Amino acid sequence: MLDIKFIRENRDLVAKGAQKKHINFDLDGLISLDDQRRELTASVEKKRAEQNLVSVKVTRATPAEKQLLIESMRHLKEGMQEEEERLKEIMQKWQAIMLQVPNIPDMSVPDGESDADNKEIKSWGEKTAFDFEPKDHVELMVGLQMADFERGVKVHGFRGYFLSGDGVRLCFAIWNYALAFFGKDFIPFMTPSLVRKIALYGTGYLPGSADDFYMTQDEDALAGTAEVPLMALHSDETLEMKDLPKRYLGFSPCYRREVGAHGKDVKGLIRVHEFYKFEQLVLCEANHETSVKFHEEINRNTEQFIESLGIPYRTVLNCGADLGLGQVKKYDIELWVPKEGKYREISSASYFHDFQTRRMNIRYKDPEGKLRYAHSLNCTAIPTPRILVSLVENFQQKDGSIKIPEVLAKYLGKDNISA
């Protein structure tokens, strides 16, 4: 959410920002609605002031005077009630629209129509070359009994999967390694995946993508990322400035309906309804430079994690159309998938300025004693099992076995997975 004062004073900026994100919204409509809101509010408050004044008089009046005063109040109230009714309607519309005003993308965000227009800003490692015909991760993992997709579909349905044997052990090794790697600077959290809808509004996922979430019969949602509960963790709180920045590492199951992706990635572990993810989240002081600094930092953390595994990757700067409602700027890290011959996203680093914290009401007191909305950022640390796709495909051997990177071998207890 943006500040209405900011919107009014920077209409061009807001309009251009929305355009860059390819989001349609009626800015003029919002401004004229806000004009009405201001006008009506002023009028109602004036009447209420009069009411308060008379109210005090009533307490000191004689019984006869009291009757007269109460009569006059009745008239005042009739006019006020009508206005309050209208104000209430306007406020409802106003709030609904305010929740849909997109945050303004950074200058450095490239224009573009879709993720195809994201700009590669870095690539690391040599694309893996094989002196044999490589297999895809489905064939490899099924062959090594690390996963079972047929029975996964039987039990769960479309996009269902079981992990088993070394597939499970490998996941645990990755988790343990990730906990040690990121846990140095970040406080680990296991978060609730069942969240109230308010947490989705606060993070900016709602309104807008209601179809992406599984809902329970109690109207709670299954979060698609630990970002949601971790942001809600400090909602309605005033933090101590000395405690900033907060660096949190969320670990949680993640649930996604993938309704907009019915035909996409139907095989394997790329796109599943249920997975696990470590997520970095930062709350810091409200300062653009600080946000930028942490944005680079958390993205670099994930790059370094991938580098330590030795998987070739590239980093892209997302274009305007590929930014969410609240995001100012976003980097995606994509890992090389040999059998597909392309890079696939495994991480997303974004910053929001105070877009989320304003909705969540997360503030801190600055040195002048002024309350300010903190800034928020988040970045994937590591998603499982998606990471396994690149891991097993890049490190497969001619005999169908998988060589395990040294840093993981320590946690797995062996340096290869074979039949």
Added chain:
RNA sequence: GGAGGAGUGUCGGAGUGGUCUAACGAAACAGUCUUGAAAACUGUCACCCGGGCAACUGGGUCGUGAGUUCGAAUCUCACCUCCUCCGCCA
């Protein structure tokens, strides 16, 4: 699942229809005193929206939302959260 109780500022806590501009206490901060500290004393001690260059000023906020009333922290309803007991389960 059933029965009952509670929610007031940073914390404790008073207030059950109009002098609430929310008492009082604690903590915190500043000052006086002191070699320094403690104690004592004095003062400060919410947030949101609007108007004003400013001093200041209008409105709102007592878990949340609706309602009753000329007037609500106080009465009614719904919801949220917590506590106690019973039941069920581990």
